[in-house]
Amino acid sequence: MNEFLEAFLQEARELVEQASGDLLALEQRPDDKGRIDSAFRAFHTLKGSAGIVEFHAMARLLHAVEDVLGRVRSGAEPITAALITRCFGCLDQVLTWLRYIEEHGKLPDDDGSVGRLAAAFAGTPKDARRPGATPNLDMAGDFPQPARELLKTQIVLLGSEERSGAAGRFASVATVVLNVLRACGRTDQAAEFERKYLACVRDRDSRGLIDAIEALFHANEQTASTFEPRTVESIAQEPSARTLRVDVERIDALVKLAGEMTVVRNAFAHAVNLAQNGGASDTLAALLKSQHAALDRLVDDLQLSALNMRVLPLRHVFQRFPRLVRDLAEQLGKSVRLIMEGDDTEADKTVVENLAEPLIHVIRNAIDHGIETQEQRARSGKVPAGTIRIAAQREGDNVIIVISDDGAGIDTARIRAIAAERELLPPDALQAMSDEEVTNIVFMPGFSTAKEITGLSGRGVGMDAVGSAVERLGGRVSIQSGLGRGTSVRFSLPFSVMVSQVMTATAAGQEFGVPLENVLESVRVPAASVVAIGEAYAFVLRDATIPLIDLAQIVGGEKSFPAGRPNYDVMVVEIDGQLVGLVVEHLGERMDVMLKPLDGLIAGTPGVAGTTLVADGKVLLVLDLPELLQ
Amino acid sequence: MVRYVGGRVGLMTYKILVVDDSRLARMAVAKVLNAVQPEWTRFEASNADEALIMAKSKSTDIALVDFNMPGRDGLTLAAELRELNPSMPVAVVSANHQEEVLRRAREVGAAFLMKPLTQEALSDFLADAQKRLARRQ
Numbered sequence: 001m002n003e004f005l006e007a008f009l010q011e012a013r014e015l016v017e018q019a020s021g022d023l024l025a026l027e028q029r030p031d032d033k034g035r036i037d038s039a040f041r042a043f044h045t046l047k048g049s050a051g052i053v054e055f056h057a058m059a060r061l062l063h064a065v066e067d068v069l070g071r072v073r074s075g076a077e078p079i080t081a082a083l084i085t086r087c088f089g090c091l092d093q094v095l096t097w098l099r100y101i102e103e104h105g106k107l108p109d110d111d112g113s114v115g116r117l118a119a120a121f122a123g124t125p126k127d128a129r130r131p132g133a134t135p136n137l138d139m140a141g142d143f144p145q146p147a148r149e150l151l152k153t154q155i156v157l158l159g160s161e162e163r164s165g166a167a168g169r170f171a172s173v174a175t176v177v178l179n180v181l182r183a184c185g186r187t188d189q190a191a192e193f194e195r196k197y198l199a200c201v202r203d204r205d206s207r208g209l210i211d212a213i214e215a216l217f218h219a220n221e222q223t224a225s226t227f228e229p230r231t232v233e234s235i236a237q238e239p240s241a242r243t244l245r246v247d248v249e250r251i252d253a254l255v256k257l258a259g260e261m262t263v264v265r266n267a268f269a270h271a272v273n274l275a276q277n278g279g280a281s282d283t284l285a286a287l288l289k290s291q292h293a294a295l296d297r298l299v300d301d302l303q304l305s306a307l308n309m310r311v312l313p314l315r316h317v318f319q320r321f322p323r324l325v326r327d328l329a330e331q332l333g334k335s336v337r338l339i340m341e342g343d344d345t346e347a348d349k350t351v352v353e354n355l356a357e358p359l360i361h362v363i364r365n366a367i368d369h370g371i372e373t374q375e376q377r378a379r380s381g382k383v384p385a386g387t388i389r390i391a392a393q394r395e396g397d398n399v400i401i402v403i404s405d406d407g408a409g410i411d412t413a414r415i416r417a418i419a420a421e422r423e424l425l426p427p428d429a430l431q432a433m434s435d436e437e438v439t440n441i442v443f444m445p446g447f448s449t450a451k452e453i454t455g456l457s458g459r460g461v462g463m464d465a466v467g468s469a470v471e472r473l474g475g476r477v478s479i480q481s482g483l484g485r486g487t488s489v490r491f492s493l494p495f496s497v498m499v500s501q502v503m504t505a506t507a508a509g510q511e512f513g514v515p516l517e518n519v520l521e522s523v524r525v526p527a528a529s530v531v532a533i534g535e536a537y538a539f540v541l542r543d544a545t546i547p548l549i550d551l552a553q554i555v556g557g558e559k560s561f562p563a564g565r566p567n568y569d570v571m572v573v574e575i576d577g578q579l580v581g582l583v584v585e586h587l588g589e590r591m592d593v594m595l596k597p598l599d600g601l602i603a604g605t606p607g608v609a610g611t612t613l614v615a616d617g618k619v620l621l622v623l624d625l626p627e628l629l630q
Numbered sequence: 631m632v633r634y635v636g637g638r639v640g641l642m643t644y645k646i647l648v649v650d651d652s653r654l655a656r657m658a659v660a661k662v663l664n665a666v667q668p669e670w671t672r673f674e675a676s677n678a679d680e681a682l683i684m685a686k687s688k689s690t691d692i693a694l695v696d697f698n699m700p701g702r703d704g705l706t707l708a709a710e711l712r713e714l715n716p717s718m719p720v721a722v723v724s725a726n727h728q729e730e731v732l733r734r735a736r737e738v739g740a741a742f743l744m745k746p747l748t749q750e751a752l753s754d755f756l757a758d759a760q761k762r763l764a765r766r767q
Contacts, residue, residue: 007654044698045652048725051746052658 001105008053012098015046016091017319023084023091024322030079039087040069046094055107057114058097064118065090088323143217147180155213158206170201170209177213189216244349246309254305261298267291311495312352314392314401315343317359324360325388328367335374335385336367342392347399351473351493355401358466358477362403362489363388365463370407370487380484382406397495398475404488410481412438422446439481443467472613474594500595502612502622504588505571508557511588513622515609520572520579522587527566537562539570539581546572548581554628555607560585575626595622644763645671645688649681649707650696650723659694659723659747666753678702678710685711690718692759694743697724697731705731708740717766719759723747 022039025032047062065087071077100108143151154173174197181190196212199205271287273279318340329336347355371377371386378384392401412435419425419441430438441447442463463479470477475493502513503522529539530548537548548570552560561568561583570581593612602608607628614620646663650656656674663672673688675681678701684690693711697704708720722735725745735742741758743751 004654004657007657011652011654038700041698041700044725045655048698048745049652049654051725052654 001101004053005101005105008049008055009098009102011049012046012094015042015049016094016098018042019046019091020088020323021319023087024326026079027081027084027326033073036069036073036079040066040073043069043087053107055097057108057110058094061090061093061114061118143180143184147184148217150176150180151213151216155210158210158213166204166206167201170197170206173209173213177216181216244309244312250305250309254302254309257298257302257305261295261302264291264295264298267294307348310349311346312349313344313346314352314355314399317352317356318343318390318392320356321359321363321390324363325367328364332367333373334367334371336371337385337387339387339389341390345392345394345399347493347495351399351475354469354473355491355493358469358491359390359401359403361463361466363390366403366405366407366487370405370409372408376408394495395492399493399495401491401493402488403491404486406486409483409485409487410439410442410479411483412481415439415441418447419444436480439479442479443477468613472594500593500622502591502593502620503571504591504620505551505569505582505584506586506588507551507582507584508555508560509585510555510557511618511620512551512555513591513593513612513620514571514573514582514625515622516590518573518575518625520574523570523572523581525568525570525581527562527564527568530562530568541572541579541581544579546579546581548583549629551582551584554582555623573625575629580629593620593622642760642764643667643669643671644691644760645673647673647675647681647684647688647690647693649675649678649693649699649704651676651699652696655696655745659752662747662749662752665749667756678707681707682710682714685714685718691763692756693718693720694747695720695722695740696745697722697726705734705738705740708735709738712739717763719755719762721755 019039019042022035022042025035026039029035043062043066047059047066050056050058050062068077068083069087072079072083097108154176157169157173174194177193177197178190181193193212193216197209200209200212267287268291271284271291274284274287321340322338325336325338328334366388367386371388372380372382374384377386386405386407388403388405390401390403392399394400415438416430419430419438420427424441424444424446425433443466445464447462447464467477470491470493473493475491477489477491479487479489481487501516503516503519504511504513506512523541525539525548531538531540531545533547538545539548540546548561548568550559550561551571552558569584569587571584571587572579572581574580591614593614595610595612607624609622609624612620612622644667646667648656648659648663650659653676656676660672660674663670673684673690675684677699681693681695685693693708695704695708695711699707702710704722704724708722711718711720719741720739721741721743722731723743723745724731727742727744732742741755743755
């Protein structure tokens with residue numbers, strides 16, 4: 001991909017984020033001139049960028065949006081919720097195009113569909129607010145608040161079970177609805193509603209009438225549906241960024257360390273000279289010792305410094321959430337307020353990128369199952385809008401993210417019942433568990449309740465997927481809840497991901513990892529080369545006699561060596577200057593792993609440096625050889 | 631100092647300042663500039679403040695300024711640059727060629743160039759700019 005396209009992709013993404021932020025802000029405060037100006041400029045610059053890379057279809061679409069926003073900016077046109085939704089739809093289309101370009105390295109072909117999309121922006125929208133009406137924007141539909149309430153009341157009235165007076169109810173409901181529509185200037189919709197009403201009267205179809213009223217709320221979304229709304233899943237799948245913005249200071253720190261390494265290198269060159277010219281061995285030893293210490297320290301600093309360049313502020317993940325919450329709340333008919341704190345908290349790039357999906361899943365759950373409908377909340381004496389709070393902060397070596405809501409909370413009795421039904425835990429264990437422990441059962445595989453498998457909450461993924469995703473990142477997640485009060489999910493993740501390299505091998509029927517830094521080489525030793533020395537065994541490798549140790553026996557398995565085989569697979573490792581040959585069943589491969597230190601029950605286990613989850617979900621024990629071979 | 635070769639003016643190299651908040655747009659201008667005047671030195675700035683610092687510290691000769699920028703827009707910056715150095719030829723670059731913008735550009739003594747910038751348009755502006763700078767010597 002040429003550099004212009006690369007720069008275009010990066011800049012376009014930033015502009016889309018900027019425009020999204022402005023549009024969201026405008027929904028809350030439509031009179032904010034600064035935001036209107038900023039949104040206009042974002043679309044204008046995006047249009048220009050599209051022109052530079054000769055992406056004419058995109059430029060055409062954005063030009064249409066720019067025109068409308070220009071009129072809004074000059075006051076010639078009001079800003080409406082429907083317009084904002086259309087602008088979002090346009091941004092979604094841009095993102096779809098950007099994903100295409102990222103994947104294929106070239107511009108998509110112009111299939112002429114842009115003409116239709118751009119036309120949706122041209123001309124005066126049919127739903128223009130009448131001048132003088134208060135610009136009170138709701139999340140769904142374009143009716144002023146009192147009109148909405150009135151229409152909703154009609155729906156409630158129609159739901160009444162009373163048989164008598166049904167015809168009268170129909171008539172009075174219809175009158176109210178028609179009056180509301182005409183008062184809002186929606187003569188087209190009024191005419192259509194009247195037709196539907198007459199049909200419902202004829203068929204005595206109260207359900208049909210209710211549907212007709214509900215359809216009014218979505219009527220505006222019809223014009224916007226020319227755009228493909230981004231599914232919630234696709235928001236999660238943003239491609240992992242190939243470029244990073246890094247603070248100059250961090251790069252300078254790395255450059256400084258590189259400079260220090262030159263000094264150490266020169267000292268080693270001097271040491272080599274000394275050795276070659278037969279210099280005094282204790283001088284040489286002292287020099288090597290001190291330079292090794294310096295190098296050791298430098299390597300640690302270098303590693304830290306490099307890892308520090310990989311950290312990103314969580315903002316990268318969090319910035320998608322306002323849009324997500326808005327879309328989900330709208331789809332589910334809930335009213336949700338989002339508060340985010342600590343989005344400048346940093347974490348490793350890998351963690352940040354892989355955190356999006358689990359966090360989004362938790363947010364989905366909060367909106368779908370946690371936060372109640374406005375009516376339900378009113379009945380419980382809560383404010384109609386639910387609140388979701390996402391807070392991030394650094395705590396020592398970890399980054400803590402808490403997602404909490406003031407919704408219905410988790411019904412622990414129900415969880416106990418489900419756990420018992422699915423036999424996830426023995427009954428007496430369940431009995432003994434506290435409510436808080438029971439709440440965390442949701443992370444167990446096999447727990448996902450049928451209620452969770454809505455189209456929205458994923459294809460039956462459930463909290464166990466969240467749990468394992470977090471574990472793969474080397475973190476932990478826990479959940480707390482109060483019935484009727486709300487739920488809080490707490491993520492704890494390592495600040496920097498220490499990626500280590502291991503060499504795997506099988507012994508005693510189990511796979512183990514050996515830190516690569518200990519491994520010298522792997523050899524196949526013919527039985528004939530194995531020499532017995534007293535009770536022990538050894539073999540000769542290039543003039544050195546290397547003791548052979550049966551790894552299976554060391555890890556507590558059955559003695560597997562010598563076993564009369566023609567060859568033995570041996571991993572030659574170095575421990576504190578000593579060479580040792582570990583006899584294994586099979587040699588495995590090199591792997592990059594995220595080492596998770598031991599905690600909990602197995603924390604004190606000697607000989608194990610840590611664990612890691614491998615791709616098929618199994619746990620790999622990584623050995624601490626010095627400890628093991630003591 | 632001007633050297634004439636076969637009657638053509640302008641084997642001087644000049645320092646040109648490109649101001650645009652979009653990195654992509656700056657790259658596009660750089661490409662056109664390299665085609666028209668590859669020998670010249672180019673400085674870049676992404677906003678009005680940076681531009682003024684650059685203009686002062688590098689003593690730039692000519693400026694190309696994007697109109698649509700956050701904070702102070704290109705026309706405001708053009709006026710500031712002209713005040714700083716009245717003999718500096720300045721062009722405001724914009725995709726938006728409304729009468730209003732053209733008029734304001736004339737008022738501050740800046741030229742106006744359409745976005746996206748073509749070799750022809752830039753070449754004409756630079757030829758004119760060089761003549762004006764040569765006269766000042």
